[in-house]
Amino acid sequence: MITSVQKADFLVVGGGVAGLRAAIELASKGSVIVLTKGKPTESSTEYAQGGVAVALSDEDKVGIHYEDTIKAGDGLCNEEGVRILVEEGPERILELISWGAEFDKEGSRLSFAREAAHSRKRILHSKGDSTGREIERVLISKARSFSSITRYDFAFTVDLIVSNGRCIGASVLRGNEVINIFAKAVILATGGAGQIFSRTTNPSIATGDGMAIAYRAGALLADMEFMQFHPTTLYYPAAPQFLLSEAMRGEGALLRNINKKRFMPEYHEMAELASRDTVARAIVSEMIRTKARHVYLDLTHLDKGFIKKRFPMIYSTCLRFDIDITEDLIPVSPAAHYIMGGVRTNLDGQTSLKGLYAAGEVACTGVHGANRLASNSLLEGLVYGARTGMRAVKYAGRVKIETLAKSSMEKLNRELSSDSLKKFDIEKTRSLLRRVMWSKTGIIRCKKSLDSAKKRLSEWDFLKSLPSLDRRILELKNMITVANLMTESALLREGSAGAHYRSDFKERGVKWQRHTACRKDRGSYWLR
Ligand code: FAD
Numbered sequence: 001m002i003t004s005v006q007k008a009d010f011l012v013v014g015g016g017v018a019g020l021r022a023a024i025e026l027a028s029k030g031s032v033i034v035l036t037k038g039k040p041t042e043s044s045t046e047y048a049q050g051g052v053a054v055a056l057s058d059e060d061k062v063g064i065h066y067e068d069t070i071k072a073g074d075g076l077c078n079e080e081g082v083r084i085l086v087e088e089g090p091e092r093i094l095e096l097i098s099w100g101a102e103f104d105k106e107g108s109r110l111s112f113a114r115e116a117a118h119s120r121k122r123i124l125h126s127k128g129d130s131t132g133r134e135i136e137r138v139l140i141s142k143a144r145s146f147s148s149i150t151r152y153d154f155a156f157t158v159d160l161i162v163s164n165g166r167c168i169g170a171s172v173l174r175g176n177e178v179i180n181i182f183a184k185a186v187i188l189a190t191g192g193a194g195q196i197f198s199r200t201t202n203p204s205i206a207t208g209d210g211m212a213i214a215y216r217a218g219a220l221l222a223d224m225e226f227m228q229f230h231p232t233t234l235y236y237p238a239a240p241q242f243l244l245s246e247a248m249r250g251e252g253a254l255l256r257n258i259n260k261k262r263f264m265p266e267y268h269e270m271a272e273l274a275s276r277d278t279v280a281r282a283i284v285s286e287m288i289r290t291k292a293r294h295v296y297l298d299l300t301h302l303d304k305g306f307i308k309k310r311f312p313m314i315y316s317t318c319l320r321f322d323i324d325i326t327e328d329l330i331p332v333s334p335a336a337h338y339i340m341g342g343v344r345t346n347l348d349g350q351t352s353l354k355g356l357y358a359a360g361e362v363a364c365t366g367v368h369g370a371n372r373l374a375s376n377s378l379l380e381g382l383v384y385g386a387r388t389g390m391r392a393v394k395y396a397g398r399v400k401i402e403t404l405a406k407s408s409m410e411k412l413n414r415e416l417s418s419d420s421l422k423k424f425d426i427e428k429t430r431s432l433l434r435r436v437m438w439s440k441t442g443i444i445r446c447k448k449s450l451d452s453a454k455k456r457l458s459e460w461d462f463l464k465s466l467p468s469l470d471r472r473i474l475e476l477k478n479m480i481t482v483a484n485l486m487t488e489s490a491l492l493r494e495g496s497a498g499a500h501y502r503s504d505f506k507e508r509g510v511k512w513q514r515h516t517a518c519r520k521d522r523g524s525y526w527l528r
């Protein structure tokens, strides 16, 4: 294994909406390295469908967007964080449009759609259901216009480099090379962790690396029990777990049980437009009641031409599996979608570790509380990506790039034994882990299921100390770490709030307005 050293003013780990927006903010202030662990576009951002929420329509106000976000967050939002999100959102979107983003229009005016738990039409979308791709396209192209930004793709960040309580860089695996990249400030923008569940909407990159990396480096994480499950993903043996956007229900799609009967009105007055957690739990309850593995999403009463124009990507993807969404009921079931918890930051992206910043899904600003409002995540990436960049610039003005002669990766490199993991079946363990998390730490949890998840997870504890530079093993270690933190936090919260539902504690519980935290030297505990 070759080891080399590189330096930059800023290191951004992640090339989705949050990482790229941060990098663009940093570009005029120094040299920036942006890392992605796969190809540049492989991110949750790229696959975002429904759109981006922003209070820009005539019928909307930032105050109403604020109220809807707070309500969805179920009493646990950081109110100041939400205010910033909705107030700075319009400026960030107009800026994106000025950089070339094309959102769908009706005539010459932007077209706003409705999604669940939004009281107004406020979702901007692109090419119907390919909003994320458009945002990623524009940000990549904008980032390319700065000569100060260098991209390394297929560069897997293994660990942060910490010296005297300060993050000074990261160790990165690229091909058969370990690169120690030293920077004044490091920004984590590694996205979510949906891959720790066997049913997920998330792309393969979403293995919770940033959370595990920050945890190992001693940073504080918060609200890890709050995992959002999206109500509708395609449930079809031959097909991948493909998301069926909430915007479909926003346009009038209905849920039907296996007997083709509507059931949502019995669960909530808002029926199909109730918040995500409510709809996902109602679907699971209905699946249990009818002993079925899925329910149906029904668009057949909507105009065929409208469906094809509004959801072209979903239409053509489903057709590949012989489902014509204009004529057939679509089999769907919920899947892990978005983690509200993560590396705890203030509203400028600062983590508890000096020199380390975080933005986007990996971060926990508290802006989504216990349950994220649909289409608020892309907006969060833009608003908080930019804010994090601005704060990192201020910090970098006060420090120098520090390098270390030896980092832990070099030590690891020396210790590495190719035999140590020979007998270990990585793929089997990964699959087991994902199934354990789905069945025990999933949509409906209780002490018994969570204890059993913990027990299973502890069987893989030995992996943590095994040296390896195999990317699949490094990812698996991260997944085990994040799965443990989620399970422990879910055990700690003896109550139900937002996306966290305990069948043995259906009420909120006494500590419900407090936040859970995890830190390497303290385990899981209640904040404040
Ligand atoms: P990502 O976009 O996931 O980017 C993560 C980046 O980190 C990637 O570049 C990856 O390569 C890199 N990375 C990760 N680990 C490492 C590592 N170890 N080393 C180096 N690089 C690493 N939200 C909305 O607001 N509206 C929507 O319509 C919407 N639809 C969605 C549809 C789907 C199918 C999914 C999965 C999510 C959707 N979301 C939506 C959520 C939203 O897309 C994500 O929360 C958001 O894009 C996350 O952006 P991010 O920049 O934080 O992370």
Ligand code: SIN
Pocket: 048, 049, 050, 051, 244, 245, 246, 247, 338, 373, 374, 375, 376, 377
């Ligand atoms: C969707 O299109 O349903 C996803 C929207 C989101 O996650 O915000």
